[in-house]
Amino acid sequence: MRTPLRDLDTPCLLLERPLFLSNLRAMQDSVARAGKRLRPHAKTHKCSRVSRAQLDAGAVGVCAAKLSEAEALLAAGVEPVLVTGPVVTQAKLERVAALRSAGRRLSLAVDSEEAARRLESACARAGAVAEVLIDVDPRLGRTGVSVARAPSLADFIGTCRHLRLAGLQMYAGNVQHLQDHAERRARSLELMGEGAELFRELRRRGFAMTVFTGGGTGTFDIDTGVPELTDLQVGSYAVMDVQYLGLGSREDPAAFGHFRPALRVLSTVLSANARGHVTVDAGLKTLYRDTPAPAVAAPAGGAYAYDWYGDEYGKVSVPSGAPALAVGDLVEIVPSHCDPTINLFDRLHVVEDGAVVEVWPIDLRGKSQ
Amino acid sequence: MRTPLRDLDTPCLLLERPLFLSNLRAMQDSVARAGKRLRPHAKTHKCSRVSRAQLDAGAVGVCAAKLSEAEALLAAGVEPVLVTGPVVTQAKLERVAALRSAGRRLSLAVDSEEAARRLESACARAGAVAEVLIDVDPRLGRTGVSVARAPSLADFIGTCRHLRLAGLQMYAGNVQHLQDHAERRARSLELMGEGAELFRELRRRGFAMTVFTGGGTGTFDIDTGVPELTDLQVGSYAVMDVQYLGLGSREDPAAFGHFRPALRVLSTVLSANARGHVTVDAGLKTLYRDTPAPAVAAPAGGAYAYDWYGDEYGKVSVPSGAPALAVGDLVEIVPSHCDPTINLFDRLHVVEDGAVVEVWPIDLRGKSQ
Numbered sequence: 001m002r003t004p005l006r007d008l009d010t011p012c013l014l015l016e017r018p019l020f021l022s023n024l025r026a027m028q029d030s031v032a033r034a035g036k037r038l039r040p041h042a043k044t045h046k047c048s049r050v051s052r053a054q055l056d057a058g059a060v061g062v063c064a065a066k067l068s069e070a071e072a073l074l075a076a077g078v079e080p081v082l083v084t085g086p087v088v089t090q091a092k093l094e095r096v097a098a099l100r101s102a103g104r105r106l107s108l109a110v111d112s113e114e115a116a117r118r119l120e121s122a123c124a125r126a127g128a129v130a131e132v133l134i135d136v137d138p139r140l141g142r143t144g145v146s147v148a149r150a151p152s153l154a155d156f157i158g159t160c161r162h163l164r165l166a167g168l169q170m171y172a173g174n175v176q177h178l179q180d181h182a183e184r185r186a187r188s189l190e191l192m193g194e195g196a197e198l199f200r201e202l203r204r205r206g207f208a209m210t211v212f213t214g215g216g217t218g219t220f221d222i223d224t225g226v227p228e229l230t231d232l233q234v235g236s237y238a239v240m241d242v243q244y245l246g247l248g249s250r251e252d253p254a255a256f257g258h259f260r261p262a263l264r265v266l267s268t269v270l271s272a273n274a275r276g277h278v279t280v281d282a283g284l285k286t287l288y289r290d291t292p293a294p295a296v297a298a299p300a301g302g303a304y305a306y307d308w309y310g311d312e313y314g315k316v317s318v319p320s321g322a323p324a325l326a327v328g329d330l331v332e333i334v335p336s337h338c339d340p341t342i343n344l345f346d347r348l349h350v351v352e353d354g355a356v357v358e359v360w361p362i363d364l365r366g367k368s369q
Numbered sequence: 370m371r372t373p374l375r376d377l378d379t380p381c382l383l384l385e386r387p388l389f390l391s392n393l394r395a396m397q398d399s400v401a402r403a404g405k406r407l408r409p410h411a412k413t414h415k416c417s418r419v420s421r422a423q424l425d426a427g428a429v430g431v432c433a434a435k436l437s438e439a440e441a442l443l444a445a446g447v448e449p450v451l452v453t454g455p456v457v458t459q460a461k462l463e464r465v466a467a468l469r470s471a472g473r474r475l476s477l478a479v480d481s482e483e484a485a486r487r488l489e490s491a492c493a494r495a496g497a498v499a500e501v502l503i504d505v506d507p508r509l510g511r512t513g514v515s516v517a518r519a520p521s522l523a524d525f526i527g528t529c530r531h532l533r534l535a536g537l538q539m540y541a542g543n544v545q546h547l548q549d550h551a552e553r554r555a556r557s558l559e560l561m562g563e564g565a566e567l568f569r570e571l572r573r574r575g576f577a578m579t580v581f582t583g584g585g586t587g588t589f590d591i592d593t594g595v596p597e598l599t600d601l602q603v604g605s606y607a608v609m610d611v612q613y614l615g616l617g618s619r620e621d622p623a624a625f626g627h628f629r630p631a632l633r634v635l636s637t638v639l640s641a642n643a644r645g646h647v648t649v650d651a652g653l654k655t656l657y658r659d660t661p662a663p664a665v666a667a668p669a670g671g672a673y674a675y676d677w678y679g680d681e682y683g684k685v686s687v688p689s690g691a692p693a694l695a696v697g698d699l700v701e702i703v704p705s706h707c708d709p710t711i712n713l714f715d716r717l718h719v720v721e722d723g724a725v726v727e728v729w730p731i732d733l734r735g736k737s738q
Contacts, residue, residue: 007460009437009458009460009461009738010458010738011737011738012738043680043681065680065681066650066681068378085639085650085681085682086639086640086696088637088638088639088696088697089378089379089637089697091376091378092378111640111642112640112641112642112696114695114696114697115696118697137642141642141643141646141648141684142640142648142678142679142682142684143639143640143648143682144640144642145642146642149642173679268457268458269457270454270455270457270512271455271480271481271511271512271513272481273480273481273506273510273513273514273515273518274510277510279510279511279512281435281454281737281738282737284657284709285708285709285712285737286737288653288657288658289657289658289659290658309511310511310542311412311434311708311709312412312434312435312454312737313454313511313512315510315511326483327455327457327481327483327484328457328458328483328487339654339680340653340654340680343654343713344712344713344735344737345735346735365735366713366714366715366734368380368650368651368654368655368681368713369378369379369380369381369650
């Protein structure tokens with residue numbers, strides 16, 4: 001199958017395979033050089049085929065944010081899966097216990113005694129044992145237990161006969177998008193250093209923990225400097241977006257050039273009645289609104305700029321001197337923020353040399369439960 | 370079926386039926402009093418069951434923004450459908466011609482000779498006749514032909530043997546959310562007045578047009594004052610959101626109280642480790658990020674406030690003195706912007722007296738093509 005882009009119904013989502021594979025290799029190589037492992041996050045791409053490609057490239061497992069994502073991954077044969085967000089309701093915990101009883105390689109992050117108690121109870125009823133990581137709060141106050149209270153939570157988990165404490169998780173989401181590499185580095189090492197100290201302390205107390213997982217794309221070349229960290233939970237690196245492409249890097253403070261923009265929304269010019277801009281069929285329902293604005297990747301060379309034009313439309317500015325855009329022309333746009341944009345689509349069109357060569361279902365789309 | 374809210378897997382979308390039905394009645398009554406008709410927009414709710422309820426309440430047809438939405442509505446037996454955005458690609462126009470050949474009541478908005486020429490060609494090949502409206506630009510530059518160039522487009526459509534010009538469409542999206550009712554009124558009447566003058570002029574020239582459709586929820590009680598306007602394309606009134614609830618109205622400049630907040634995202638408290646706030650499982654992937662922020666509808670009386678906490682989570686502030694929220698508690702949240710939020714879900718849980726009584730598929734979800 002080789003479908004030309006002009007035969008696609010727009011707006012739709014493209015994945016440039018050579019750039020995507022180059023991103024997978026670059027991250028895997030970087031992590032391997034540092035003696036770490038990769039546990040990439042599926043919340044970014046919502047696609048079990050992408051997770052499969054990451055495992056094939058050397059990842060030791062994958063992450064999911066929510067249980068329903070993990071269930072979709074397991075249904076596609078992708079495991080082991082770590083659910084990085086708290087799972088607290090009775091119905092969800094019963095599903096976890098059933099999956100564990102069935103021998104599925106699923107582990108959970110836990111950040112409170114209440115959540116641990118509920119999981120213990122569900123596993124006891126099912127005769128299952130769950131592997132858990134303590135989620136440690138990087139002073140963000142979102143999820144995670146504080147470093148100070150983590151030992152007490154570890155002690156509590158130690159009393160639960162159906163829970164096995166496998167390690168720690170710490171994701172400094174508040175650091176990933178700090179623009180300056182030096183500041184990002186200092187702040188991330190400070191926070192992850194607190195997690196590392198906790199990791200050593202709990203091991204000293206006799207907890208046989210083997211995993212300290214965390215980090216994101218913004219700190220992929222920083223957190224590897226934490227000796228205790230065992231694996232990275234990076235997500236966006238696989239497809240990239242304007243937010244991450246604009247970060248400063250160590251080599252070049254003005255560009256985060258380790259990874260390439262593999263993801264685009266393909267759109268069509270619907271209206272060209274105005275001077276200086278045209279209207280395309282991709283609005284905030286297909287390019288999730290975030291900052292900075294999406295970038296026009298093709299046609300190249302025209303310095304075209306995208307801005308949202310309401311729910312259904314986008315405004316593509318055509319600077320004087322740039323080739324005009326006409327009704328029916330195709331425009332490729334790099335999203336501002338990859339995670340919520342991918343979650344708006346049902347399919348990834350995998351592109352090579354300007355044609356679609358495969359279509360991958362976004363089978364975790366809408367799995368926010 | 371009566372499913373208690375606590376048995377739902379969260380986050381999920383709730384539609385409070387009594388408030389929803391009261392909104393349908395309020396709009397239908399208002400429009401009828403003014404001698405106008407209702408052609409409500411399905412781009413807001415993305416649900417053919419809601420469109421069906423609007424037709425049952427007296428609407429003369431419905432609108433869709435994109436052809437794929439219209440196709441989903443027709444598949445569910447909802448018609449007539451007007452596609453309010455330009456349809457310009459060969460493949461899409463062939464689908465339109467096929468639907469017209471099959472006798473489906475589908476009409477299109479057209480805003481350029483190029484689009485009209487392509488539609489004429491597709492209809493000629495299929496032996497079909499398409500009913501079209503000229504989309505008139507309310508000086509927004511998004512879609513639509515200018516008032517000045519509209520007569521020439523009408524003349525061109527008049528030469529097309531497979532197109533029948535049924536009227537005009539004009540949607541002043543740039544006016545709907547002006548905070549002050551008097552300003553909104555003045556600006557909308559000025560713009561819609563230009564459309565009305567064009568409507569009279571084209572009728573004078575012999576075009577047998579019967580429809581002048583336009584307007585939105587923000588100007589529902591304003592545009593009815595335009596004598597030429599035949600029907601309103603309102604959408605958000607059916608479910609409402611924080612954006613529209615905060616508008617000034619004629620009766621009360623500080624509140625747009627004609628319609629009630631029928632839509633909520635049901636979420637669960639995942640983490641309660643911090644002082645002054647808890648973390649819920651609804652983030653920017655389930656409450657589309659827009660301004661102003663979503664509002665906490667339940668538990669009521671606590672003056673709780675919602676803010677986004679990344680892709681997966683929300684932060685619910687608990688003021689001192691308000692009842693505490695604990696892990697596992699349910700929180701109901703009114704979205705900032707209804708259209709893109711509904712588009713994130715697959716099902717509407719229809720609620721009455723605190724229990725789910727029906728589940729409606731959001732069958733137009735993701736239909737952005």
